[in-house]
Amino acid sequence: xxxxxxxxxxxxxYVWGGQRLRPGTLTAEAWIVYEGDRIATGAWQGKTxxxxxxxxxxxxxxxxAWRRTGERFPLLIKILDCxxxxxxxxxxxxxxxxxxxxxxxxxKTEAWHILDAAADAxxxxxxxxxxxxxxxxxxxxNGTILDxxxxxxxQTGDTLFxxxxxxxxxxxxxxxxxxxxxxxxxxxxxxxxRPASAGRTLHIEQSxxxxxxxxxxxxxxxxxxxxxxxxxxxxxxxxxxxxxAAQSQPLTLETHGQSFHAIxxxxxxxxxxxxxxxxxxxxxxTVLVAAQSxxxxxxxxxxxxxxxxxxx
Ligand SMILES: [Zn+2]
Numbered sequence: 001x002x003x004x005x006x007x008x009x010x011x012x013x014y015v016w017g018g019q020r021l022r023p024g025t026l027t028a029e030a031w032i033v034y035e036g037d038r039i040a041t042g043a044w045q046g047k048t049x050x051x052x053x054x055x056x057x058x059x060x061x062x063x064x065a066w067r068r069t070g071e072r073f074p075l076l077i078k079i080l081d082c083x084x085x086x087x088x089x090x091x092x093x094x095x096x097x098x099x100x101x102x103x104x105x106x107x108k109t110e111a112w113h114i115l116d117a118a119a120d121a122x123x124x125x126x127x128x129x130x131x132x133x134x135x136x137x138x139x140x141x142n143g144t145i146l147d148x149x150x151x152x153x154x155q156t157g158d159t160l161f162x163x164x165x166x167x168x169x170x171x172x173x174x175x176x177x178x179x180x181x182x183x184x185x186x187x188x189x190x191x192x193x194r195p196a197s198a199g200r201t202l203h204i205e206q207s208x209x210x211x212x213x214x215x216x217x218x219x220x221x222x223x224x225x226x227x228x229x230x231x232x233x234x235x236x237x238x239x240x241x242x243x244x245a246a247q248s249q250p251l252t253l254e255t256h257g258q259s260f261h262a263i264x265x266x267x268x269x270x271x272x273x274x275x276x277x278x279x280x281x282x283x284x285x286t287v288l289v290a291a292q293s294x295x296x297x298x299x300x301x302x303x304x305x306x307x308x309x310x311x312x
Pocket of ligand 1: 090186
C-alpha cells in the first residue's frame with residue numbers, strides 16, 4: 001500500500017461563505033480530509049478516501065480508529081471561510097447520537113484552530129456561567145438564546161476545543177481549520193433570522209436534549225513556537241491535533257504504527273518524505289500518512305507551518 005495519500009478537497013458553499021478558499025468563487029468550506037475526497041496521485045489516483053480505508057483498514061487508519069469506527073474514516077477536517085455568522089448550533093455525543101438518530105451514528109466533538117482573525121472577530125462558545133438547564137431550554141424554544149450565550153474574541157493562532165453538547169457559532173472575519181468526528185449530526189438552534197428556506201431549518205427539541213448548560217469551549221491562546229518543533233494543541237479521545245513548524249532543518253515525525261497522520265500545510269510550503277515517496281504541499285493542501293508508514297520528515301521550502309491530526 002502507498003505510504004502517502006494526497007487528497008483533493010471537495011468544496012461547499014453556504015450563505016456565510018467568502019472568497020478566500022477559491023478566489024472568484026464564493027466558497028464556505030473546503031473539506032480537506034473527507035471520506036469522499038479523491039486521491040490526487042499514484043496507483044490509487046481517483047479513488048476515494050473511503051475506498052482506501054475499506055481496502056487497507058487498520059494499516060491505513062491505525063488500531064484505535066479501527067476499533068472505534070471500523071472502515072469509516074474517523075475524522076472530517078475542513079477549512080472554513082466565515083464572512084457572516086454561522087448558525088448557533090450544538091452536536092450530540094456518541095450515546096445521544098445513537099439514541100436520537102440510530103445505532104450506526106456517531107456524535108461530534110470538534111476543535112478549531114484559528115488561521116486568520118479580523119481585529120474584532122468574535123465567536124460563541126458555551127453559555128454564560130450560572131445558566132440553569134430550565135432557562136437554557138426556554139431560551140432555545142423562545143428564540144432568545146443570544147441573551148445567554150458566551151461571546152469570545154479569538155485571535156490568529158488560538159485553538160478552541162468544543163466537546164459535544166457545547167453550544168457554538170463562528171462569527172464573521174475568521175478563517176478556521178476545523179477537525180471533528182465523522183458525523184452528520186448538527187442541531188441548529190438559531191440562524192440569525194435568515195430565511196428557513198434552502199434547508200436551514202432549526203432543530204429545537206434535539207438541541208434542548210443535548211445542549212449542556214455548563215458547556216464552555218476550552219480556549220488555548222496562540223503560543224510561541226520555536227522554528228523547528230511541534231506542539232500539541234488538543235488531545236481528546238477522538239483526535240489529537242499538533243502544530244508543526246520547520247524552518248532551518250527537516251522535522252522528523254513518526255506514526256509508531258498507531259494512527260494515520262493528516263498533515264495540512266497552513267503557512268509556507270513543505271515536502272513530506274517517507275521512504276521513497278514524497279509529496280510537496282502548498283498552503284491548505286493535505287497528505288495522509290498511513291498508520292503503518294513509521295518515520296517520515298517534513299522538509300521546509302523556505303519555512304513551513306502545518307497541522308497534524310491523528311487518532312491515538
Ligand atoms: Zn459545529
